[in-house]
Amino acid sequence: MNITEKILTKASGKNTVHPGEIVDANVDMIMVHDLTGPLAVEAFKKIGVKNVWDNKKVVVILDHQVPAESIKAAELHKTMRKFAQDQQLRIYDVGKGGICHQVMPEKGHVLPGTVIVGADSHTCTYGAFGAFATGIGSTEAATVFATGKIWLKVPEAIKINVEGQFQKYVTPKDLILSIIGKLGAGGAIYKSAEFTGPTIRAMSIAGRMTLCNMTVEMGAKNGIVEPDETTRKFLEGRTAKPLMPFESLKSDADVSYNKVIDIDVTDLTPQIAYPSSVDNVKPASEIGNVRVEQAFIGSCTNGRIEDLRLAAEILKGNMVKDGVRTLVIPASQEVYRQAITEGLIEIFTDAGALVCGSTCGPCLGGHIGLLAPGETCVSTSNRNFIGRMGSKEASVYLASPATVAASAITGRITDPRELEASKA
C-alpha cells in the first residue's frame, strides 16, 4: 500500500484498503474558520446532538476576515467565539494565531499518520507532514463535529518523483506551478498526489507545504510527503503527543500508481500562472511587458518565514516602484515575530511595502488590497480565478515570492534572475 492507503486503513479499522473503496474513517482533527465555521455551527445545531464528539479534536481559527472588516464579519466571529466557548474548543482569535494552515502545524495540531479534515480547500497543506488531510464543506464539518467520522473514497495515487537542485531564485512554488501546468486544473481529480525523490527529501517543511497546499488546484483529494527527520525537527516542541513511528508511514516499494511523473528541477525556471486559471502556466522569462498595480506576498501558500526571507533578500536596498502597492502578510503571528527578529519587517517597510497583520485577506478578495477593474496583481497566493481578488475585470498572475518581489521593484512581472543578472 502507499502512505495514503496505510493511513486510511488504520483510520477505518481495516486490514487493507483499495482505491475506489469507500471507508468510514475516524477523524483525528477537524478545523473550521470564520467563513466556513458559522454555517457548520448552524448545521450542527440542527442535528440535535448537544456536544461535539471530542472537544480536543476541534480547532477554530479566525483568519479570513480578521480583524473584522465589517459588522457582518464581526457577527461571524462572535458566533465562532461563542461556539468555541460553549463547546470548550481550542480557538485562535485575532492576534493569537494567523492563517489556519500555518497555525495548525505550528501549534502541533498536525501529526504524521493522522486523518485531518478542514472546512477549507487548502487543508491538503498538512500532507507536508505525512498526514492524510483534505478539505470538506461546512455541513460535512457539522456531521464530523457530531460523529467524529467521515466517509471517504480511497483515492488512486499519482507519484511525483522529483530530483535535481533548484537554481537560485527558483522555488517549490515554481515546481508546483509547473506540475499543475502539465497535469491541468482537473488533472488529479479524486486522486492523491504523493511527492517523493531526493529533492523532496532535501526540501524544507515550508517548501513541502507549498507543494501540498496547491495540489487542490489540480483537483487532488490530498497531497502527501512521507515524514522524515525534517518533519520530526519541525514538530519537536510543538506537540506533547508521541509521534507514531515513521517507518509505517512509507509507501511500499512494490506499490503501483495511477501515474508516475519524474521531474528534474535542475533546469526549472521561475513560472507564472496567467489569468484566470491556475493551469495556465508559462515561464516568467517569456512574459514580456505585463505591468502590475499590486504585488502581494503572503497567503497559506507562500507567507512563511522562508518566503519572507527570499522576498526581503530581493527587496533589500531597493524601493518598490511608484504605482505598485506592495503588500506583505506573514502567515502567522509566529512568522511575523520571527520576521521582526530577523529584521525583515524593517527591510519591507524601508522598501515601501505595507506589512499587514496575518490574514487570508486579499487572497480571496475578502479585504485588504482588493483590485479595481483593469488592474493587475502579481501574487504569491494560490488562485487567479475571475474576480478572485476583487473586480472581475482585474487580472491575477501567480508566482513565487522571489518573482513577486522582483516585480514590485520593476513594476512589471519580472523573472527574479533578471535583477540578479543586472546586478552582476
Next chain:
Amino acid sequence: MKVSGTAVKFGDNVDTDVILPGKYLVLIDPNELAKHAMEGLDPTFPEKAKKGVMVVGGKNFGCGSSREQAPLALKYSGVQCVLAESFARIFFRNAINIGLPVIEHKGISAAVETGDELMVDFEAGTIQNLSKGKSFQAAKLPSFILAILADGGLIENLRRRLNKK
C-alpha cells in the same frame, strides 16, 4: 427521485469564485447568496434560474474553494440539478450534503444546448434531453448518497440515522 428543468450551459473549470465571489461569504441568508449566484460569469443568472434550471457544466465543475455557499447560492437561486462531465470533489460532496442533486456523465456537455429541457432520474441514473429526444445512461450514485439526496441533505439524513439507533 426525478428532477427536470431547462438547461443553462457553462464551460470547463467553472470555479467556486465565479459561482459565488469571496466578498459575499460574510452573508448567511441563502436567499441573499442566491442573488449573486454565477455572478462571475453571468450576472443575469439569478433571474434566469428562478423558473428552475438545470446547470450543465464541462470538466472539473466547482473547482477551487470549499465554500458551501457556492452550491447553496445555486440551490436557492432555483437550480434543480447540476450535470457535468466531471466535478471537483469538494463541490460534489457539498452539493449532495445540502441537497442539491448532481450527476456526472462524460459527453453530457456536447449533448445539451442552453434551452433544452432535461430530466434526470437518479435511481435509474438516466439523463434525458427531452428537446432532442435523446437519453443517456450515467453511472448511478451509491445508495447511501441517493439516501442523502432523498432526505434533502446530510443533516436530515444524519438526524434520521441517529433517531433510528
